[in-house]
Amino acid sequence: MIRSLPNSRAYSWSFNLFVICYFIFLFAPLLVTCVLAFNDSNFPSLPWNGFSLDWFISPGPERLGIFHDEQNLRSIWTSFQTAFWVAIMSTVVGTCSAFLFEQEDFPFKNGLYFLMLAPLVIPGVILGISLLLAANSAGTFFEDSFGIDVGLFRPSFWLVVFGQFSFITTFVTLVVSARLKKFDSSLEEAAMILGATRLQAIRLITLRYLRPAVIGAAAVAFLMSFENFNTTLFLVGSDPTLPINLYLQVRDGSTPVINSISLLLIAGTSCLALFNLYFSRKED
Amino acid sequence: MKSGFRLSFWLFLAPVLLWLFLLIVLPHIDLLLLSFRGENDMGDLVWTFDNYKNFFIEPIYWNTFVRTALYAIVTTFCTFVLALPVSFYIVKLARPRTRGFLTVLLLLPFWVSELVRVYGWMILLRESGVLNYFLLKTGLVQQPVEMLYNDATMIMGLVYTSMLFMVVPLISAMESLDDSLIEAASDLEASRFTILRTIIIPHCKPGITSGAIVVFMLALGNYLTPNLMGGKNSLWFTEQIYNQFIASFNWNQGAAFGFLLLLLSSGIIWIGLKLSRQRLGEVAA
Amino acid sequence: MANDLSVRNLIRSFGDFTAVDNISFDVPQGSFFSILGPSGCGKTTLLRMIAGFDEPSSGTISIRERDMRGVPPNKRPVNLVFQHLALFPMMDVAENIGFGLKRRGMNSAEIARRTETILERVDLPGYGKKQIRQLSGGQKQRVAIARCLVMEPSVLLLDEPLGALDLKLREQMKVELKKLQAKVGTTFIYITHDQSEALVMSDRIAVMNEGHFEQVGSPRELYSDPQTPFVARFVGDNNVWSGEVTESGERLTVRTGEDLLFRTRSHESYEKGSRVDLFLRPEAFRIEPTDSTDLNTFEVDVKTILFDGANSRLLTVMPGGHELLVSLPQNRQFDHIKPGDRILLGWHPDAGLCFKV
Numbered sequence: 001m002i003r004s005l006p007n008s009r010a011y012s013w014s015f016n017l018f019v020i021c022y023f024i025f026l027f028a029p030l031l032v033t034c035v036l037a038f039n040d041s042n043f044p045s046l047p048w049n050g051f052s053l054d055w056f057i058s059p060g061p062e063r064l065g066i067f068h069d070e071q072n073l074r075s076i077w078t079s080f081q082t083a084f085w086v087a088i089m090s091t092v093v094g095t096c097s098a099f100l101f102e103q104e105d106f107p108f109k110n111g112l113y114f115l116m117l118a119p120l121v122i123p124g125v126i127l128g129i130s131l132l133l134a135a136n137s138a139g140t141f142f143e144d145s146f147g148i149d150v151g152l153f154r155p156s157f158w159l160v161v162f163g164q165f166s167f168i169t170t171f172v173t174l175v176v177s178a179r180l181k182k183f184d185s186s187l188e189e190a191a192m193i194l195g196a197t198r199l200q201a202i203r204l205i206t207l208r209y210l211r212p213a214v215i216g217a218a219a220v221a222f223l224m225s226f227e228n229f230n231t232t233l234f235l236v237g238s239d240p241t242l243p244i245n246l247y248l249q250v251r252d253g254s255t256p257v258i259n260s261i262s263l264l265l266i267a268g269t270s271c272l273a274l275f276n277l278y279f280s281r282k283e284d
Numbered sequence: 285m286k287s288g289f290r291l292s293f294w295l296f297l298a299p300v301l302l303w304l305f306l307l308i309v310l311p312h313i314d315l316l317l318l319s320f321r322g323e324n325d326m327g328d329l330v331w332t333f334d335n336y337k338n339f340f341i342e343p344i345y346w347n348t349f350v351r352t353a354l355y356a357i358v359t360t361f362c363t364f365v366l367a368l369p370v371s372f373y374i375v376k377l378a379r380p381r382t383r384g385f386l387t388v389l390l391l392l393p394f395w396v397s398e399l400v401r402v403y404g405w406m407i408l409l410r411e412s413g414v415l416n417y418f419l420l421k422t423g424l425v426q427q428p429v430e431m432l433y434n435d436a437t438m439i440m441g442l443v444y445t446s447m448l449f450m451v452v453p454l455i456s457a458m459e460s461l462d463d464s465l466i467e468a469a470s471d472l473e474a475s476r477f478t479i480l481r482t483i484i485i486p487h488c489k490p491g492i493t494s495g496a497i498v499v500f501m502l503a504l505g506n507y508l509t510p511n512l513m514g515g516k517n518s519l520w521f522t523e524q525i526y527n528q529f530i531a532s533f534n535w536n537q538g539a540a541f542g543f544l545l546l547l548l549s550s551g552i553i554w555i556g557l558k559l560s561r562q563r564l565g566e567v568a569a
Numbered sequence: 570m571a572n573d574l575s576v577r578n579l580i581r582s583f584g585d586f587t588a589v590d591n592i593s594f595d596v597p598q599g600s601f602f603s604i605l606g607p608s609g610c611g612k613t614t615l616l617r618m619i620a621g622f623d624e625p626s627s628g629t630i631s632i633r634e635r636d637m638r639g640v641p642p643n644k645r646p647v648n649l650v651f652q653h654l655a656l657f658p659m660m661d662v663a664e665n666i667g668f669g670l671k672r673r674g675m676n677s678a679e680i681a682r683r684t685e686t687i688l689e690r691v692d693l694p695g696y697g698k699k700q701i702r703q704l705s706g707g708q709k710q711r712v713a714i715a716r717c718l719v720m721e722p723s724v725l726l727l728d729e730p731l732g733a734l735d736l737k738l739r740e741q742m743k744v745e746l747k748k749l750q751a752k753v754g755t756t757f758i759y760i761t762h763d764q765s766e767a768l769v770m771s772d773r774i775a776v777m778n779e780g781h782f783e784q785v786g787s788p789r790e791l792y793s794d795p796q797t798p799f800v801a802r803f804v805g806d807n808n809v810w811s812g813e814v815t816e817s818g819e820r821l822t823v824r825t826g827e828d829l830l831f832r833t834r835s836h837e838s839y840e841k842g843s844r845v846d847l848f849l850r851p852e853a854f855r856i857e858p859t860d861s862t863d864l865n866t867f868e869v870d871v872k873t874i875l876f877d878g879a880n881s882r883l884l885t886v887m888p889g890g891h892e893l894l895v896s897l898p899q900n901r902q903f904d905h906i907k908p909g910d911r912i913l914l915g916w917h918p919d920a921g922l923c924f925k926v
Contacts, residue, residue: 005470015373029403033400200672233507243398250406250512
């Protein structure tokens with residue numbers, strides 16, 4: 001049954017086979033996507049017409065490589081900016097929230113904790129539409145009462161940032177809380193009895209202890225934001241993020257430039273994921 | 285000392301309150317309120333139940349709703365059946381040195397955007413896709429087969445997309461399972477199936493519950509996968525919402541649909557928690 | 570001599586539960602004071618109030634005549650050595666020790682000088698650059714103490730810091746702590762549930778039970794003259810009989826359950842017919858006394874021999890089935906005693922002590 005118990009040959013082999021099939025299932029679509037990025041063809045499909053970098057560097061107009069594709073490049077840049085702000089904001093607020101729920105005691109704490117977990121069980125689409133509606137209501141309200149047109153309340157870059165922030169912060173809270181739970185609070189007390197104020201103790205001791213978890217959470221937040229589709233779909237304004245932009249292209253018929261973008265994405269996220277993994281390893 | 289404690293308390297509380305009330309509570313109250321608004325015959329906005337009435341009168345809405353819920357449950361179950369042996373293999377059967385490597389390998393695809401993964405399946409499975417190319421080459425089929433745009437493919441896509449959220453909690457649950465429990469059960473002459481049923485699954489129950497909740501919620505709220513892999517006849521409820529918002533521009537109807545979906549997901553999650561006798565807080569931790 | 574710490578009528582309650590119940594005591598400057606009690610007796614609550622992590626419900630705590638009400642932990646002239654030491658794992662030894670001085674805004678040259686001085690004091694010269702995880706259990710202990718001593722506190726609190734060490738090291742650290750305290754002359758307040766730690770190290774000990782002090786005294790006083798039955802039971806080993814007073818006076822006569830008559834002493838005189846518990850230390854017995862005048866004597870059967878070097882005992886049983894522990898001196902005089910033997914025991918009336926039930 002397990003490694004330490006004797007297993008029949010048939011059991012081991014069928015299990016091995018199953019796992020191999022599973023990994024093929026897992027990687028087949030990604031592998032195919034990456035390989036076809038280099039096919040010398042106008043369609044992302046076989047037959048293999050030979051190796052080509054056209055879909056990366058060709059300046060157009062017949063084949064427009066990604067490095068010359070203004071529209072896609074702009075959406076990548078938008079996604080970067082979005083993910084950057086979401087990562088910063090959700091890491092700061094998520095860390096505060098972890099401290100609040102792990103270290104403080106106050107009335108209605110359980111209720112607030114439940115509320116904090118709510119984004120876990122609210123479908124992303126709902127978060128998107130409710131934020132869209134609320135922003136619209138707020139916009140109308142400001143316009144009617146004060147005659148000001150607040151750009152923030154229309155689908156725009158910042159609305160996307162806030163939409164993603166609203167649920168990614170919960171994930172950050174959970175990651176940081178998990179680490180904070182293992183923190184020996186007498187370390188903070190020791191710092192205080194040695195003359196540190198509570199905020200100094202948090203800065204010098206607790207945050208230093210939490211650093212790997214916070215960096216890891218920020219990386220996760222960045223990735224989640226970068227690839228978010230469901231919430232963003234309803235909030236996006238004139239400059240779409242990469243997943244939205246790709247979606248529109250895939251829906252309306254695709255060229256292999258999507259494969260080349262995918263390849264870059266796979267490479268980029270793998271690096272970030274490995275970097276994150278390295279940090280979480282160091283933590284233990 | 286109290287004043288120092290209070291200062292840090294407010295420092296932590298303020299951003300959290302701002303976040304939860306401005307971005308979670310207020311929008312959802314607004315969603316609820318707007319779902320009860322609608323235009324009357326004169327074209328004025330009034331309070332009304334019409335949006336909900338429409339939902340029950342029109343069979344297409346109602347059917348889509350039930351269909352989405354059932355398929356999300358099927359997806360959750362399939363994900364569990366697939367994830368259990370994989371996580372068991374990684375934690376209990378793989379050699380310690382390959383274990384870390386396999387875990388990384390397992391997680392890697394999920395860091396890539398969902399869109400890229402769905403796109404990969406599309407170019408694999410569509411009529412002019414890679415799989416059909418090989419099938420034709422080897423002579424297994426004479427005519428290309430359209431493998432996209434059917435329910436089975438859509439469910440497979442949903443399973444594929446949400447796999448990670450089942451595998452990760454299962455792996456961490458299994459890691460905390462002491463090998464000696466399985467050894468003891470085996471020593472007491474329990475069969476593999478008995479061990480699975482009486483030792484492994486009960487131990488992993490919190491992991492299974494949290495995985496199932498997240499997978500269910502993701503499948504239910506997914507728009508991308510049903511839309512791209514299920515095609516025109518995917519009939520996924522999120523698409524109805526999208527249509528109301530973007531195509532028909534009937535936001536009040538969309539709000540009602542959104543609120544119904546929210547009720548459905550909270551309801552099923554609540555039942556799941558009751559059945560497994562757990563609380564949301566425990567599951568999240 | 571002046572008192573470093575004075576506690577008056579201290580009460581701390583949590584809802585209906587009173588963790589610390591009207592405690593008053595003084596700790597003179599430069600002394601080693603222990604608070605000894607079973608877990609849950611409130612000693613940790615008391616300590617946390619002195620350190621400033623908790624506020625008393627009523628009563629006062631003053632350190633060097635200064636009332637500590639409302640003074641936060643980081644402003645009190647006390648330092649605390651935590652149960653699990655709470656050394657900062659992300660800093661090296663020198664940073665740990667310099668942490669408090671840095672908070673006071675001292676310049677780094679001075680911090681380095683003082684750190685080195687204190688490390689020499691605790692016999693760890695040149696350890697400044699070591700990481701915490703490189704240290705052994707005993708070294709960590711000394712760094713934790715050094716980290717507090719470098720702050721030159723009026724009072725050093727220690728919360729069972731030896732609890733995590735293994736037995737051998739704990740024995741060694743007891744002696745070292747005592748020597749260190751004598752060397753630096755700082756007032757130590759030591760919290761423990763381990764009576765041997767308290768007895769070995771302290772100048773004075775307070776025995777705490779259910780939120781109040783049972784007795785405050787020197788180790789010898791607690792051992793040989795316990796004032797309450799709790800202290801008699803908690804400090805050292807004791808044999809206990811329950812019985813009834815048959816003759817009162819300066820010496821009581823007590824009839825035990827086995828119908829034996831023992832003469833013994835008590836702190837106050839009890840009336841005839843009172844129910845009492847009679848306490849007697851294992852080492853108070855004389856085995857096969859040659860001269861039994863003035864002694865209470867009776868016969869027991871040896872059940873088994875609990876050999877433990879200098880601390881060896883006989884487990885004996887009285888005819889009624891009551892078990893007694895009897896010290897067995899390892900001077901070869903009693904090597905002939907075997908399990909199953911019937912022996913005569915005698916004890917002097919001054920050695921026993923009675924408390925009314």
